[in-house]
Amino acid sequence: xxxxxxxxxxxxxxxxxxxxxxxxxxxxxxxxxxxxxxxxxxxxxxxxxxxxxxxxxxxxxxxxxxxxxxxxxxxxxxxxxxxxxxxxxxxxxxxxxxxxxxxxxxxxxxxxxxxxxxxxxxxxxxxxxxxxxxxxxxxxxxxxxxxxxxxxxxxxxxxxxxxxxxxxxxxxxxxxxxxxxxxxxxxxxxxxxxxxxxxxxxxxxxxxxxxxxxxxxxxxxxxxxxxxxxxxxxxxxxxxxxxxxxxxxxxxxxxxxxxxxxxxxxxxxxxxxxxxxxxxxxxxxxxxxxxxxxxxxxxxxxxxxxxxxxxxxxxxxxxxxxxxxxxxxxxxxxxxxxxxxxxxxxxxxxxxxxxxxxxxxxxxxxxxxxxxxxxxxxxxxxxxxxxxxxxxxxxxxxxxxxxxxxxxxxxxxxxxxxxxxxxxxxxxxxxxxxxxxxxxxxxxxxxxxxxxxxxxxxxxxxxxxxxxxxxxxxxxxxxxxxxxxxxxxxxxxxxxxxxxxxxxxxxxxxxxxxxxxxxxxxxxxxxxxxxxxxxxxxxxxxxxxxxxxxxxxxxxxxxxxxxxxxxxxxxxxxxxxxxxxxxxxxxxxxxxxxxxxxxxxxxxxxxxxxxxxxxxxxx
Amino acid sequence: xxxxxxxxxxxxxxxxxxxxxxxxxxxxxxxxxxxxxxxxxxxxxxxxxxxxxxxxxxxxxxxxxxxxxxxxxxxxxxxxxxxxxxxxxxxxxxxxxxxxxxxxxxxxxxxxxxxxxxxxxxxxxxxxxxxxxxxxxxxxxxxxxxxxxxxxxxxxxxxxxxxxxxxxxxxxxxxxxxxxxxxxxxxxxxxxxxxxxxxxxxxxxxxxxxxxxxxxxxxxxxxxxxxxxxxxxxxxxxxxxxxxxxxxxxxxxxxxxxxxxxxxxxxxxxxxxxxxxxxxxxxxxxxxxxxxxxxxxxxxxxxxxxxxxxxxxxxxxxxxxxxxxxxxxxxxxxxxxxxxxxxxxxxxxxxxxxxxxxxxxxxxxxxxxxx
Numbered sequence: 001x002x003x004x005x006x007x008x009x010x011x012x013x014x015x016x017x018x019x020x021x022x023x024x025x026x027x028x029x030x031x032x033x034x035x036x037x038x039x040x041x042x043x044x045x046x047x048x049x050x051x052x053x054x055x056x057x058x059x060x061x062x063x064x065x066x067x068x069x070x071x072x073x074x075x076x077x078x079x080x081x082x083x084x085x086x087x088x089x090x091x092x093x094x095x096x097x098x099x100x101x102x103x104x105x106x107x108x109x110x111x112x113x114x115x116x117x118x119x120x121x122x123x124x125x126x127x128x129x130x131x132x133x134x135x136x137x138x139x140x141x142x143x144x145x146x147x148x149x150x151x152x153x154x155x156x157x158x159x160x161x162x163x164x165x166x167x168x169x170x171x172x173x174x175x176x177x178x179x180x181x182x183x184x185x186x187x188x189x190x191x192x193x194x195x196x197x198x199x200x201x202x203x204x205x206x207x208x209x210x211x212x213x214x215x216x217x218x219x220x221x222x223x224x225x226x227x228x229x230x231x232x233x234x235x236x237x238x239x240x241x242x243x244x245x246x247x248x249x250x251x252x253x254x255x256x257x258x259x260x261x262x263x264x265x266x267x268x269x270x271x272x273x274x275x276x277x278x279x280x281x282x283x284x285x286x287x288x289x290x291x292x293x294x295x296x297x298x299x300x301x302x303x304x305x306x307x308x309x310x311x312x313x314x315x316x317x318x319x320x321x322x323x324x325x326x327x328x329x330x331x332x333x334x335x336x337x338x339x340x341x342x343x344x345x346x347x348x349x350x351x352x353x354x355x356x357x358x359x360x361x362x363x364x365x366x367x368x369x370x371x372x373x374x375x376x377x378x379x380x381x382x383x384x385x386x387x388x389x390x391x392x393x394x395x396x397x398x399x400x401x402x403x404x405x406x407x408x409x410x411x412x413x414x415x416x417x418x419x420x421x422x423x424x425x426x427x428x429x430x431x432x433x434x435x436x437x438x439x440x441x442x443x444x445x446x447x448x449x450x451x452x453x454x455x456x457x458x459x460x461x462x463x464x465x466x467x468x469x470x471x472x473x474x475x476x477x478x479x480x481x482x483x484x485x486x487x488x489x490x491x492x493x494x495x496x497x498x499x500x501x502x503x504x505x506x507x508x509x510x511x512x513x514x515x516x517x518x519x520x521x522x523x524x525x526x527x528x529x530x531x532x533x534x535x536x537x538x539x540x541x542x543x544x545x546x547x548x549x550x551x552x553x554x555x556x557x558x559x560x561x562x563x564x565x566x567x568x569x570x571x572x573x574x575x576x577x578x579x580x581x582x583x584x585x586x587x588x589x590x591x592x593x594x595x596x597x598x599x600x601x602x603x604x605x606x607x608x609x610x611x612x613x614x615x616x617x618x619x
Numbered sequence: 620x621x622x623x624x625x626x627x628x629x630x631x632x633x634x635x636x637x638x639x640x641x642x643x644x645x646x647x648x649x650x651x652x653x654x655x656x657x658x659x660x661x662x663x664x665x666x667x668x669x670x671x672x673x674x675x676x677x678x679x680x681x682x683x684x685x686x687x688x689x690x691x692x693x694x695x696x697x698x699x700x701x702x703x704x705x706x707x708x709x710x711x712x713x714x715x716x717x718x719x720x721x722x723x724x725x726x727x728x729x730x731x732x733x734x735x736x737x738x739x740x741x742x743x744x745x746x747x748x749x750x751x752x753x754x755x756x757x758x759x760x761x762x763x764x765x766x767x768x769x770x771x772x773x774x775x776x777x778x779x780x781x782x783x784x785x786x787x788x789x790x791x792x793x794x795x796x797x798x799x800x801x802x803x804x805x806x807x808x809x810x811x812x813x814x815x816x817x818x819x820x821x822x823x824x825x826x827x828x829x830x831x832x833x834x835x836x837x838x839x840x841x842x843x844x845x846x847x848x849x850x851x852x853x854x855x856x857x858x859x860x861x862x863x864x865x866x867x868x869x870x871x872x873x874x875x876x877x878x879x880x881x882x883x884x885x886x887x888x889x890x891x892x893x894x895x896x897x898x899x900x901x902x903x904x905x906x907x908x909x910x911x912x913x914x915x916x917x918x919x920x921x922x923x924x925x926x927x928x929x930x931x932x933x934x935x936x937x938x939x940x941x942x943x944x945x946x947x948x949x950x951x952x953x954x955x956x957x958x959x960x961x962x963x964x965x966x967x968x969x970x971x972x973x974x975x976x977x978x979x980x981x982x983x984x985x986x987x988x989x990x
Contacts, residue, residue: 010919010920010921010922010925012798012916012917012919012922012925012929013756013798013799013800015800016797016798016799016800016929017913017916017917019797019798020798020909020913020916020929020932021910021913023936024906024909024910024913024936027902027905027906027909027936027939027940028902028903028906030944030949031898031902031943031944031947032898032899032902034947034949035856035890035895035898035899035902035947036895038853038856038857038947038948039856039857039859039860039861039890039894039895039898040860040861040895042857043857043858043859043860043861043895044860045857046853046854046856046857046858046860047857047858047860049854049857049858050854050855050857050858050870050871050876051858051870053851053854053870053871053874053876054870054874054876219874220874221656221657221873221874221875221876227657227658227874
């Protein structure tokens, strides 16, 4: 070719041409290697990075299950709540935006800023971060008109828990709150902004109520604009749960208890279902689902009447004479003849101590049935010395005392059946004989919860089954243990209760259309002095706790009602009217009866040695 | 058509034209994809590919114009043309248009002229003309004289500021000089001295230019700006893997993670969508294209024509090297487009004019023999 061309003999320099060819080869090799390195060697890695660039995972909230009462009326529901969220990445001027939100919502700027600072560490800059919650609906329309001027802000609808009956079920339902640092760390299903149950059934049933979150895979462009959404996992709504409680009954019971501090348990003995569980005073659990201020929280915690306390399960009290229902069972087990009598002179002396009967003048000769009906303390002082503290401790525990009942509510307390080992562990001192006497009448160290008492009385009525008290309608009865009592012993105690309600200390609850049974208790907070003081003579904290454990049967329905009024005074005078009102709610108003005829119903309990005295004494 | 005209046409470098056409249409197709943006309901395509076709047509016209006259007349015109280009460059600071803090354009009403592009052509022709007068390899004096002439447009462009074009022009002149050849002692001295003076250049650079180089060395320095470009570009290319994601299938491009995707980073879009295989083909096309230019430089009938073609070779070579080098993360981010692939009006026209020069030389390579 060079020969052909060489007209003027020009030949480009060989080195120059070599340079050009070399450069082309260099170009090709350099970039082929580089493309191979990027696309083949590290291709997989970059493909993942490209995928991560454009896909974002979005969680879909699952609706929390609602809670119904036994008649399918709402006790806990979800209502829409408006929140303002911010995507930091899209917001050009965060301080000004926060100030604007503060102006819209009226929330203090410092609070918004503090929350923003705190949450910023957990939430990525392209994810919505909630900066204002519970924006009222009236404000939402105004805000939505202006919000387009504030890039990154948006109004979102969330669900907020609402309890239509507030204080009436506050202790049972509990409440939900935003998951805090602790919950978030413990449960990887949770994310910031989720709510979790922190008290009551909301806490215990959290797993069933919560449901499962769904997941969306969102394709976004570089600005985070969502282009395509694919639902990868659909959300599963939480389970709706029907409780055994009844709104109407709960309200009637609450009204019956009135302003007193105390607790009422209404239980079906056969199934263990609770139909009402009231504790006073109460609080509005709705206050916790919105943001409860520190001040309001402090006020609730420091309230001397302790409204947050569920007195039916979280407070323990000496049971007073109600305890004798258990003691009588023990005496029968220990082969003490129910017909054997003890002469009550109004007091018993043991060593240097004098143990008084509540009736200063004494009851005279008392057999076991009479001792229950008249609640004679001396009978129990005498018999307790025969059976001893070890038997009392064993038998009391076998009757379900001193241990939680297993109800589906948090922080249930055990109460206490004292014994020798406990005393040594607790005080480092041996058991004193006199303490046995105190325990025998439900005083001293003895502590029970109202619910434990209801479970025990139910067991007397249901063939001796100590049932788990159930708040959930569809739950099968769960037998936790059996009373160590043959039917005859249970019937003996029930008959004693029947007579007591008919004509004894619990006669205020008697009604002609139902078979009723009861046992009152007046638990002393301070030792009885020479003379038992009248209620109005004592300061509130020193007043006695009033107890009344009862049952009623009408038209094949049986209920156990246990009332405990904190510092209420006498079990008969204070507990009686409350329980009577509860039975009115259960069985209807008390019919007016002309003659005494219906009062003399045949006892359903065949009891040896009880026929002799069907009519109780008066208190 | 006269016999001479027919010879002109038969002797034209047709394979060069063929490769150019393939590259140009690959570029237009890639632009179609690169100017697409995913929105909620489909892909929105900006009309860059249509404009590029128009520029191509204009460029083709200019190219034809350049082939009409014998390139040897350019020797006589080279000095006035160069003076004119320097005049335009001087006008820029006086009445130029400022975009992004750089003054590079003259507003001609219907068209924004970039005088640095004119200067590239003029400097190339003048340098080729000067060098072809030296029969022998360059001595010190010849070298300094050539460099001094080239330094005038380089300095003016550097002040605009436009580091990319300055370097490109400097390398262009350097390339032509190397092609021509230096005296051995000159070459050896340069090999030692030039690397030593390189660090001095650091002090000439503006802060943002230094930042670019530092960012190239460590992309995490500037994750929002140039570092972001580098990172996203590598993700786009790498995620193409062997087969690519298919035409209009590049997520980095469609979802706009890739910046400057229809101009400087257009080849990243191509790499993402056509994978390693596509890149190999594209590289091969560019290499064949360059080899075609070398063929003309080799077969040119005189020194001027040969040097002119070498100049055009370097003009394309440096752009390909710098642009792809930048996109694949081997070089700092400087605004140099990839010929025929990146969108750009002036650049496309100048590319075709450069090709016109090569065609001119190839057409007239047997002229003396015939006469």
